[in-house]
Amino acid sequence: MSDFSSILNRTINDSVRTLKSLKDVEPQLSRAADLIDQSLRAGNKLLVCGNGGSAADASHFATELVVRFANDRRPLPAICLASDSGILTAAANDYGFDEIFARQVAAFARPGDVLICLTTSGKSKNLIRALEEAKARGLKTIAFLGRDGGSTIGIADLDLLVKIDSTARVQEAHQLLLHVLCEIIESRLDKL
Numbered sequence: 589m590s591d592f593s594s595i596l597n598r599t600i601n602d603s604v605r606t607l608k609s610l611k612d613v614e615p616q617l618s619r620a621a622d623l624i625d626q627s628l629r630a631g632n633k634l635l636v637c638g639n640g641g642s643a644a645d646a647s648h649f650a651t652e653l654v655v656r657f658a659n660d661r662r663p664l665p666a667i668c669l670a671s672d673s674g675i676l677t678a679a680a681n682d683y684g685f686d687e688i689f690a691r692q693v694a695a696f697a698r699p700g701d702v703l704i705c706l707t708t709s710g711k712s713k714n715l716i717r718a719l720e721e722a723k724a725r726g727l728k729t730i731a732f733l734g735r736d737g738g739s740t741i742g743i744a745d746l747d748l749l750v751k752i753d754s755t756a757r758v759q760e761a762h763q764l765l766l767h768v769l770c771e772i773i774e775s776r777l778d779k780l
Contacts, residue, residue: 606750606757607764616748617765621772623728623746627702628773633665635697635727637689637718638706641759642732643670645706649766657770661777667696669718689718699726707731708758710738719743732765734758 610617624634634653636646646668653666669692670676679688693703703722705715710733719740722729731737731744735753750761 602754602757603760606752606754606761609751610761610765613748613750613765616746617768619746620730620748621769621776623702623730624769624773625776627700627728628664630700632698632700632702633667633696634702634704635667635669635693635722636704636706637669637692637715638732639670639712639714641755642706642708642762643668645759645762645766646704647671648763649704649770652766652770653773657767657774659774659777661774664773669693669696686713686717689714690721693718693721693725693727697722697725697727700728702728702730704730705732705740705744706762707738707740708734708755708762710735710740712740716740716743732762734762 627634636650637643638646647670650666650668653664655663669689675692676688679691683691697703703718705719707715716739719729719731729744730746730748731740733740733747733749734755737747737749741747741749748765750758752758752761
């Protein structure tokens with residue numbers, strides 16, 4: 589077997605094992621869907637953030653909600669806090685990188701909103717600060733975590749922990765969980 593084939597087969601097998609392990613977070617995912625549903629029903633919004641690949645996933649999730657996932661429907665209020673380069677660089681320059689998301693939570697969040705943080709390591713100080721700021725402002729919080737959850741575990745109201753050490757597999761799992769949330773949210777829209 590070639591190196592390429594060996595890597596491909598190993599990656600597929602690892603991905604399948606990781607995705608099957610997501611059945612363990614079904615109760616937390618159901619609760620996350622309920623928190624989001626309650627917020628949207630009350631006329632509130634979602635704030636989503638992460639760093640690096642998780643920032644891209646946060647943007648993707650917000651896009652699916654604002655535009656559409658699978659069905660044509662009304663737009664849903666979701667803001668990716670990692671998308672505005674002007675805000676990010678000004679906040680980092682003036683207040684430090686640890687404050688880039690907390691500053692935006694302070695600006696945009698209202699009680700009843702939901703903050704969703706994505707991190708594969710659980711070690712991002714800027715996400716911890718965002719969660720702290722959100723809690724101080726009366727938001728519900730959801731953390732998508734990887735590995736052992738790092739220092740972020742237990743800070744959010746709800747943790748969705750993918751207990752895998754591979755960053756790539758955690759990101760794939762987070763993407764699948766976010767897509768499941770999109771499906772659930774769209775299926776409940778008739779009732780919103």
